[in-house]
Amino acid sequence: MTPTPTNRHMTAAEWGAILTVATFWGGSYFFVGIAVKELPTLTIVLARYIITAPLFLLICAHQGLRMPWDRQFWPDFLFVGIFNQLVPFCLIAWSQGHIPSAVASILNAVGPLAIALLAHIFTHDEKLNQRRFIGVVLGFTGVVTIIGSAALNSFGVDVLAQLACITATLSYAVSILVARASGRRGAKPLELVTGQIAIAGFLLLPVELIVDQPWTLPMPSNAAILALLGLALLSSALGHMLYFRTLAAVGATNVSLVAYLMPVSAVLLGVVVLGERLELRQIAGMVIIAIGLAVMDGRPLAFLRRITTPA
Template sequence: MTAPINFRMGTAEWGILVLLSILWGGSFFFLGVALREVPPFTLVLARLALSALLMLAFMAATRRSIPRRAGLWPALFLLALLNTALPFSLFAYAQTEIASGLASILNATTPLWGVIVAHLFTPDEKATHGNLVGVAAGIAGVAVMIGGSAFSGPHASLPAQLACLGATFCYALAGVYGRRFRDWGVGPLDVATGQLIAGALLILPVALLIDAPWRLALPGATTLFAVAGLALLSTTVAYFLYFSLIARAGATNALLVTLLIPVTAILLGTLLLGETLLPRHWAGMVLIAAGLVAIDGRLFDRLRAR
């Protein structure tokens, strides 16, 4: 029997959330670099195939194997469609039309979908007033950070933005669907490995048919490093942490990572690239932090207790 999910996150869960936001925030940068030389579906295939190989190598080294259970692989293929093949392809397409920063900001709508999907399809993650207030504050914070100009002009393609929103809806569905593997006793490492294998198999015929990757020129070293970072850090390590967080704190809490990704992207840009934070970025961060506090709920509980 599995232990009950602790929806009130502790220090360890928040640590995983922050680390995950850094890894996934970096994925938008890696995508932006790699898409200069590699077409979207081929890039998604490389990302998933390399990640699957890394996970299989780790499992072989530790003498682990994916459990055999009736219905497990069909469920893994559906999870892979919702959590990797489809959203990865939508974001890769979107970043051929819009900036990686805007894509990462649109990615922050995931918790909004997550609260709705979890409320409709789970018995124990019903939306509370704190959830709704927190998500609203987080979305408001993201909107303040980007300002209105990011959604207009020659580099703000509406189809690309809609593709990002479609991807975030897929992530929300996958977050809730992924809970069943915990109930089946399938661990985070097994789920991550299985969905990466399934995702690579799903995207393989699409990449072969549309991109014809055998005709492409060999990418440069910078692109290869970006693909490696995308596969190792932003996919292999990130998905293991993600499924661990779902098992520990539930789907709604796990999806909060997307609210932190724009924050970490701006902080990394400031620390590593010398970019400057504008006042609206600080204001947005304050709103996002307030949203996370509202969803967590512990501060309000303590104030009420006093």
């Protein structure tokens, strides 16, 4: 079997698939931005798991996959379920009740930078070179720019919400490093996603029943219900399935572009559809983060060199 190229020129259809995944995943901030106006955080998160977990189990069964019951995988499933699902998604959903969805998505765009930094610290084979180090420094400079110097004077709920987004990003990064270890032990990506979503929903259910008491909540509007369905069916289920298919077709290096494009769709939906406003420092921070990601990735710089170098 010929391995998938890790970095090659993509067809228009493959670019379309990557843009679609980025739109679906960026749309999660848009959907949460609608739902959080009417529903508490834990209810939004649990609704996502209740809808997606059975879907992923059915998809696994349809593809002939069986969840690995070997005990070596379940600590990983538990860890990734908590730190790739429960912790970050609860933090992001809560933060969107206090800051625009566009800002939340921009802060979470530093995920690849956080992964690179943690991988440098905790692994032996993924050390930062000079270019990637510069990208990481630029990216986190962008984060500081977004939060702004006002945080030093008044530590309000908006600053706390932004720090919650950053904590969510670090949580994602830690869990991805553990997920990579599970992959090396033989767990397939779809099995890993299904396991972590099922465990996250199982852990969250009793907490949500105690804290939110959903039977006491007013009936949400049609817009909120549609937002929950969009979050579960488009952003989670369809987004992940298309991501795995694209990953198999174009390789990990090319599909990593999704992480860079996702904030673009989230910002556009937040500003154009939800009517959110970005301050100048937030726009400046977004630009600095984008430059940092481009420097760390290397491909945009290589492309610029190709088109500017005389033949």
